Amino acid sequence: MPKTEQALELTDYGRQDFAVCLGCKICASVCTVNDLSPGTNPQEMLQRLFLGQDVAADEPLVRFCTGCYRCTGACPWEIRIPEVIRALRHELGTESPFEKAFKGSVSLFGRVYEPYVLMKAVPFLLKGGYMKHVTRWMEYVGFHLPHKVKGM
Amino acid sequence: MEYGYYPGCSLTGSAHRLDKGIKKVFAKQGHTLREIPDWNCCGAFEYGDRKELTGFSKRNLEKARGHFSEIVAPCPACYKNLKEADEEREFAVTHPLDLFDEAFFAAMKQARDLTGQVFTPYYGCILLRPKETAIQNTNIMEETIARFGGEVSGEAVKDRCCGGNQIFINKDVTEKLSRLVLDRSQGTIVVFCPLCHMAMKTFSGERKVVYYTDLLLHIMGEGGAL
Incomplete structure (x- = not known):
């Protein structure tokens, strides 16, 4: 097929x-x-x-x-x-590294835990020229521990 | 009134300001938001298998069953996925923008106005399309701005796509599409979607990008200048 x-x-x-x-x-x-x-x-x-x-x-x-x-x-x-x-x-099969990391987080925690996604996508973000935007993104930064959804 | 609350992943992380804003606005109006227990990700736009995507939100609805009849979901992607998964219309899955009606504004305590300020109310895509899940009043943000004396700009681009969901896939796509919106509008950009916020914020230069809840709280007297 x-x-x-x-x-x-x-x-x-x-x-x-x-x-x-x-x-x-x-x-x-x-x-x-x-x-x-x-x-x-x-x-x-x-x-x-x-x-x-x-x-x-x-x-x-x-x-x-x-x-x-x-x-x-x-x-x-x-x-x-x-x-x-x-x-x-x-x-x-055209998923980007970021999309793979997103799904990886959902499989692992049941939620998107952004620190995990960013960590997994670091090589892609470095290579893709994303670091120049980091100062614009400071207001998005916050820290919380991941929540593990039961049964996922 | 008590609502079931589905914050979704981004509101617990990068969109924490929208989460706090929604909670404050609702609290000021005497409403309670109670989180769906142990909710999971809605899948956003990342899953090509429709059944898999819907399955995420069906799980969330299952967890809400017996606790809530009305569920509020601020993130447009979460809202759309939840509403579509509720095939039997067992719940009233509502976007907060549909709750800011005449009664809301009549009860709202105004401390400031927006006179002399220009705003671009920017809805983007998912709040407006597809029509089955679109918000009821597609002019609510401009009506709010005008109601409190502000000037509205960018009407022609309010429903254009910012490319936000490509930001971590093809950044150039997001840049080009966001700039199309930015170049055809003026003043502070007012958004509701966390992805629109990030796309606009990344490329807006000196122009401010705020959530609609920031605007409401500013009018209510919270914080400093927008």
């Missing part, structure tokens, strides 16, 4: 659900990713999913979708494209 098909199984959608797409491209006209990569068209991706074709991990929409739901808000069928993309990312 292609990965795109497996990804759809993680959502509330099946391939046939995209048959309702009218091809109006209103999603493309409001998509935030167009501010980053002009020419992005979620409708074209829906069409490929409907046809059972592949979607690649390095496509701008898959890489940069911010989950803003502007597409859903504009779509006559209110198709939740961000949730489809999230499933594609999951299936294509």
Whole structure:
């Protein structure tokens, strides 16, 4: 089974659900990713999913979708494209070190314990040029011990 | 009135100011916030498997069962996930912005006004979309600012995306999108979402970024200048 098909199984959608797409491209006209990569068209991706074709991990929409739901808000069928993309990312294994650390914390504590996440993501943060923002983030600093959720 | 309170992970950490602000505002109005016992993470936007994501919030609702009928969740991601997980509408999962109604302002003790100050009320995405979980009054922040004499800016960008949820994935994405909002607005940026706060704060330069609760507390006479 292609990965795109497996990804759809993680959502509330099946391939046939995209048959309702009218091809109006209103999603493309409001998509935030167009501010980053002009020419992005979620409708074209829906069409490929409907046809059972592949979607690649390095496509701008898959890489940069911010989950803003502007597409859903504009779509006559209110198709939740961000949730489809999230499933594609999951299936294509495109998690960033930060996302892995986030999930690691949830597995370990049942909650996101920020000191743990930051510690795990340090190499990524150093390499990614995040340290120059640290002075702007001082108001976020606080310390508390992690809470372990029972049964998680 | 007593509400069940779901702070979520960021309000126990980097968004501690929003947590304190909400608690203070509610206390001043005579309301009690009681935390859902042993709550777990809602999964935010990080899980591609819809059932897995919903499962987190279903656990939280299970823990709230029998204790609360109305649950307040300030973080927009937590609020959306909790509300969507409550498929049978067993609880009233409410965002605090929907509780700041006419009765709230009528009971509010005003100590300051906002005359001569310019604000950009910035909602971002999840408070406004998808419509099933959107807040009721999508002008509440500008109405508050205007009510107390402040000037409102940035109406055209209030619902644009700041790219906050990409900040620790593709920082350049967040910078570009946040700057689009910042360049088309003026004055102090007023937000409710912890991710919007971080995105705006990172790139706002000299401009201040405050939570809506900071604004309310300022009007009520708490603290110094905004």
